[in-house]
Amino acid sequence: MGSDVDTAPLVGRGDTLAALRSALLDDVAAGHTAAVFLTGESGVGKTRLLAEVSDRLRDAGALVLTGSCLDIGDASPLHPLRQALRRFDAELTEARTSSAVRGLLQVFDEETPGPDGAGALLERVSRGLHVVAGGRPLVLVLDDLQWVDRSTRQLLLYLLAGLGDLQLSVLAAIRAEALQGAHPLRRVLTELRRLRSVRVVDLAPLDRAGTDGLAAAIVGAPLPPDAADQMWQRSGGNPFVVEELARDLRDGRDGLSDTLREVFLARVDALPEHAHAVVHAVAAGVEPVEHWLLARVVPLPEAELIEAVRAAVAHRLLVGADDGYRLRHRLVAEVLAHELLPAERAALHRRYAETLTSATAELHQARLAHHWRLAGEPGRALPAAMAAAREAERLHGYAEAHRHWSAALQLATAPAAVPPDPARPAPPGVDRVELLEHAAESAHHCGEHVRALALLEELAGDPAGPRACALHIRRARYLAAAGRSAPAEAEYRRALAAVDCTPGERASAAAHLAELLLHLGRYAEAGDQAREALQLAGEVPGSTSAVVLASAALGFSEAFLEDPDGGLAVMRQALETAERSGRPEDVAFAYLHLAELLTGPLNILEEGVVVARRGAERVAELGLGRTWETRLLAIATNGLFRVGQWAEAEKVVAAALRHRPSGADAVELLLARCRLSVGYGDIEASDRDLEAVATVLAGGGARHVLPMLILRAGLAMWQGRHDLARQAVQRGLTESRSDDVIVLATLAWHGLRAEAEAYGSRTIAVDPTAVRRLREVVERVARKSEKAGAPVRYVADGFLALCDAEISRLDDGRGDPELWARSATEWDRRNHPYPAAYSRLRQAEALLGRRVRVATAGKLLRRAHQMAQGLGAVPLSSEIRTVAGRARVTLEEGPAVVRPAPRPRSATSAAAPAVDELAVLTAREREVLAAVAEGLTNREIGQRLFISERTIGVHVSHIFDKLQVRTRVQASAIFLRNRPE
Known part of the structure; x- marks a missing residue:
């Protein structure tokens, strides 16, 4: 299996790339040899990795020759080396090197190694490669080494044993499932492992994060959680499979592509007969399939069964563990589901069900229901499904219980595919109302609210359903x-x-x-x-x-x-x-x-x-x-x-x-x-x-309307849309039936703040009717809070202090510094840093507007900025910097230089920072931050900038410290606000 290297990004292999480059070049002393044999299942990305490593080695000054072995045995001696040299010759521009390459190719054409002439040929090839290398490190990259011919095997052993006067590294990829039985390459690898300079690396599939990243890159957006889970389960992290599934998802294709189907069928067909039966059985089972269960379903002598399982594991189709056997890719089950006749599938599931029923161990009812249903006997599956649902409810597994009750509902009306057996007693009658009640309640408990309501409507339509109350x-x-x-x-x-x-x-x-x-x-x-x-x-x-x-x-x-x-x-x-x-x-x-x-x-x-x-x-x-x-x-x-x-x-x-x-x-x-x-x-x-x-x-969620409208108003104000903020607040006042004076006070503060912002920025005219209504709300909250408990009154008073201070901004356009000072003190007492920082900003602004106590205003701005930066409150920090910039206040520690503000705030002053916030970053840190703002992970940034993931982590930490932020979202917001247009 290969991948489309032109469109699929390389994901999750940064560490492997760095390790291979080091092993093949950096750690190889002059005159010495080294080799890395890369093994792994088909589609895991070996060929792609060879290409990426080759590019990096060429960039580092090495001479890289790349070739592939053919699946035609010894019919073409030294074929991969011939191919590599021809490719290299076609790219050459230097006559001297080209002459050396063609001379070596002529050696191949003139001599064919026989029993006595192999040593002489290998020596001539070694000398020829030495000439071609011209003093540079030589790296021989070979793909599909499982098909290597005998002459090439001998050449590798000769060169890596150091018998030739050549500084050489070999990188080869081997399809792991092909090395079965007495394959000659197994003996070669055994011999080569003894050399200290030889490493065998098993390339594992991608982990969950890598799988998600690759799929998102191909689809163009992160996958929804359910789709991501399914991608992971079906692909097993195999990059080729992920790419194929992601392209199908991106292009809107349903089902399984012919490419994937044929690839997996070919791998299954290559199995020995008994291993073929084992894989079919595990694919039909509920994983993990225990060994004792598999032995009953696949009737083979124990020794033959073990050998069949070994073959399936060696071909990278099965994974064995203490609890049983699993398919390496669940996609295999989808492929094989269509390869058996319906009668064969039903018989296989019936063997599972009968074995589980006769087992002395405690029954796994969910598994039993699954197999009886697919065996075409819903009557025998239904009791097991109900038992599984009750067991899940007893263990508070409501999501699982809901699945089982839903399955039971389907089974209760499903016709049997197998005629009833007169010798077998019929299952007891089932009350459909009971099934609907249980299914609806379990759906409610596991959060499937729409499903719960739909089942309840179905229940209400049943004459035998519950009473109206x-x-x-x-x-x-x-x-x-x-x-x-x-x-x-x-x-x-x-x-x-x-x-x-x-x-x-x-x-x-x-x-x-x-x-x-x-x-x-x-x-x-x-x-x-x-x-x-x-x-x-x-x-x-x-x-x-x-x-x-x-x-x-x-x-x-x-x-x-x-x-x-x-x-x-x-x-x-x-x-x-x-x-x-x-x-x-x-x-x-x-x-x-x-x-x-x-x-x-x-x-x-x-x-x-x-x-x-x-x-x-x-x-x-x-x-x-x-x-x-x-x-x-x-x-x-x-x-x-x-x-x-x-x-x-x-x-x-x-x-x-x-x-x-x-x-x-x-x-x-x-x-x-x-x-x-x-x-x-x-x-x-x-x-x-x-x-x-x-x-x-x-659908009518009155409880959440006020919080939603408060947030909408707050967001609109940071956007400079004071009209939208006003609309949100007025809607909240109209729709509210709440006794919660705290929520009402919060809503009133947002409304008064929006009007004060509009007055100061001149973006829209102040609405006298809205202001009058908000003042009435403030008075009503003050009256109601007097009758509330002391803690409630304590919190409400904090918001009332904010409201009084905002009203002062509406009265004279500047605000009362004493009212803002009282608000800051109130919120300090309540340990609420955000409104405390906001109040200090407004207090400083009021002092600067009056051109009094300018030194105090500078201290307030620095304190507010410190609090806002500690929170990560980017818009508030930006507005503080804007006010400080107009007043020429230095926000860093030390004596402040303060001058009165010459003019009121403009509509756009809060939208743009007064200074370049990125000036504190180095050029490299700016590059890293730009990639962070794109949503890249540390690993992906490292791959882009050719830096280790650990180094990227250090850069990100420095960026956070310098910008005084805590999250990537906050850092990205600063970058986007300051990047040049």
Whole structure:
């Protein structure tokens, strides 16, 4: 197998390239020999590597002769050397060297080595190569050495043994699966391994990162997670296979290409008969296939079976391990699936199923269901699928359980391909309603919310389905999880009004409704609803889940509105109750609300982050990784963002997104990531996340609308689009029904800031109606916060201080320095560095505008810049530098030179840096940063610049230190902002 070297990039081989160059040139003393024999399976990239190494050796001054062996035995003595010399002769321009090459070719034409003349010929060839080399290091590169002729084998042994007066290195590629049995090259390699100067390197397939990188380079963009997983599983990291699959994906071709199919069929057909049967059997099995199971499916004597397995492993089709056998490439299974007749495939799967059924060990029900289904007997597969689903649920493996319940649904209606056997008892009847209920609930738990709702609708259409009240409650739960809170609330209220609602269902519906109202920020309603739910639950034995939900909602409501200590105690008690019950969803609810309370209204950020992360670990153990774990990690991310640990927050949100959440879970994480992107100034990433959130919320996700609009307003202001910021804030004020004074105060601050920015920049006129409305909101928040708990009032007062200071900017165009100083102090006390840095910037700007206390303004700007740089807040840092540049303030440590600002800020001043931020970098560091901004990895940058990956890592660290950033995103943003147009 070869690859298209013109279009496929070389990925993941940088270290190997460097090692080969060193072994063949740098480490070879004058007058000595060296050799590297590169082995590996077909398609692993040996030929491409030979070409790349050859180019580097030529650039280093070596004479490189390249040839290939032919699969025609000894019919062409010394063919690869003849070929190499002819190629070299065709490229030559020096007459003297060309004469030496043609003289050596004439030696080949005149003499054919016989039993007695081989030594003389080898000596003449050695001398001829010495003349051709002309004192330069000579490297002989041979491809497909598994087909080497006898004369060339003898020449290699002669030259590498140092019998010729020649400084020589040999690089040869060998197809590993071809060296079987008594292949003569096996003996040659055995002899050569004894020489210290000879290395045999087995070229491994690409790792996961290399596979992803190669596929992305060919497709033109990173593959979606599911497609990347499939690429890795099908290709096994083989570069040729990755290239073929990626091109098919890029060009929109379905199925398996004829090229890949024929390549793998040829490799399988080359196997001995018994090994052929073994590979077919493993391809039909569920990996890993244990040896005892394979022995029952492939009825061979033990010795013959072992030999067959050895042959399949040697041909690089199977991989053996302690737990059984696997295909090296799952693609082989796809190829072989079409090579057997349907009856042959069914018989093979039936042998597997019968063997597993008769085994004395504990049954693997999922595997059994798989084989009975493919054997054409759905009736025997169905009980096994249901048993596998229940076992997965018992172990909290909800994603696996959902797959099994979905398979059971299909099996329940599938016709049997095999006539029923009268001697075998028929499987027991299956309740389709039960299957639908289990499939819907498992889909809900594993985050497949759309699927859960679809199954629920199918269940509702079944005459034997659940009663109306039970359906309303289920539908509400699924809608809420999907981020559609408005229709979810309506469904809960329908459930409470349903005439067929039992006391237990009424308590459950009331508790879930209280929890939903809590998420919507309607804390007073949530508290009332929670008290009603607790009263209802007290009348129904065994209503632990309702008690946990209602207690968590009540505790949060009380902590926010009136009694922080009492409410917090109620929530901690709810968590203890949930842990005693052991029900996964109860534990998740309790952790979620406790972490939200601590990181939000109570502002106990450090403990809140710890609780969120501990809760994430706990619910992951309970099988809720894709849903509740992601929500808890989103809370941890927001807490880390507030305390200024943005780099750590970035790691947490990236880890959570690997679960590929959906619905409300995805929205929580996208909003958390968007906060970081807005702070970092990554406009494109912020826009992308906000668009994704808006798409999900189109179904009615009222809980997340205000956070989304606040972020939209903040992003618009950094873009200088104050009109868009105004629209986002006004929409939020119109749609909000939240009691959350903190969220309302945050929204009001963004609105006032947008109007103040518009006033200062003269981009748009200030809207008096919008300002009047925002002032009313500020007054309403101030009144409401007076009645809230002390911690809530404490946080709200910080935002009210920001609002008062922004209003002062609207009053006189400059702002009140004392109000901004009070805001900075308030946020310092709360350990929120971002608004503290912003307040110092505005305080300095106000002082400079009044042309007073200019030295103090310089200190404030330096302190603000230090804080913003520590966070990685690129837009804020840029605006600070702009103000400092206008005022001629030196931001570095030392005495500042400060002059009053001569004019108000312009519309474009925040968009461009006052100085070249890249001036601190060396030329090489600028090259590295340019590659970082392209999204290249350290390894890929090293390959481009011919530097080791470790050296690139050192350059990147220096770049981060000099630019005072923490992430590649931040560094890239600075580069893109400062690069010449």
